[in-house]
Amino acid sequence: MKKILVIEDNPDNLKLISYALKRCHYDVVSADSGEIGVDLALSDSFSFIIMDIDLPGIDGEEATKRIRADKKGKDVPIIAITSFAMAGDRERILSVGCNGYFEKPIDPLTIMSAIHNLLGIEDEK
Numbered sequence: 520m521k522k523i524l525v526i527e528d529n530p531d532n533l534k535l536i537s538y539a540l541k542r543c544h545y546d547v548v549s550a551d552s553g554e555i556g557v558d559l560a561l562s563d564s565f566s567f568i569i570m571d572i573d574l575p576g577i578d579g580e581e582a583t584k585r586i587r588a589d590k591k592g593k594d595v596p597i598i599a600i601t602s603f604a605m606a607g608d609r610e611r612i613l614s615v616g617c618n619g620y621f622e623k624p625i626d627p628l629t630i631m632s633a634i635h636n637l638l639g640i641e642d643e644k
Contacts, residue, residue, distance in 0.1 A: 520546045521566040526556030526582060527600075528574050532623065536569055536600065539627040543635075543643070553577035557585045560592050567638060572601040572612060580615045587616040596638055600625060 523545045527533040537547045548563070550556035553574045560568055560582075568586070572579035579599060586592035598619040599612045609620045619637040621630065635642050 520544060522546045522548055522563070523567055523569065524556065524559055524563075524565045525549045525569040526551075526553065526560075526574065526579065527569065527571040528552060529571070532571070532600075535625065535627050536630070539625070539630050540569075542627075543631045551575075553579060553582035557582050560586045560595070561589050565595055567596040567598060567634075570597050570599050570601075570617065572599055572603050580612065583616045598634060598637065600630075 523540050525533060525536055525547055527536065527549065528551045533549055537549070540547050548559060550559050554576045570579045570583055574582065579601065583597050586597065596618045597616060598621065599617040600621045600623060601612065602623045603612065604622045612620050621633065632642055
């Protein structure tokens with residue numbers, strides 16, 4: 520089973536994305552702060568990382584920068600799922616090293632197809 524790291528501080532949002540990931544047979548590891556997320560990202564191997572941007576402590580942008588600065592986190596896909604949806608937010612978030620960006624709220628029934636499409640992963644039929 521492929522492991523996914525979800526860095527999300529809101530329990531309801533974590534439950535929703537975890538549900539979507541588990542439906543696609545992913546093993547979910549979670550962190551509720553940027554610092555914990557960075558530590559986990561650099562101490563284990565993940566197929567990809569789901570990153571909230573508005574986090575306690577260091578935010579998702581800083582967490583992404585720290586993960587990217589380490590050779591272990593240089594190539595792992597990081598996908599932002601965030602409520603930041605103002606003009607320029609997408610470009611700013613992608614510029615710090617995220618591979619993709621999705622706005623909240625997500626649809627748990629379609630988000631995985633969108634993530635798989637972004638990453639070039641074929642959905643299981």
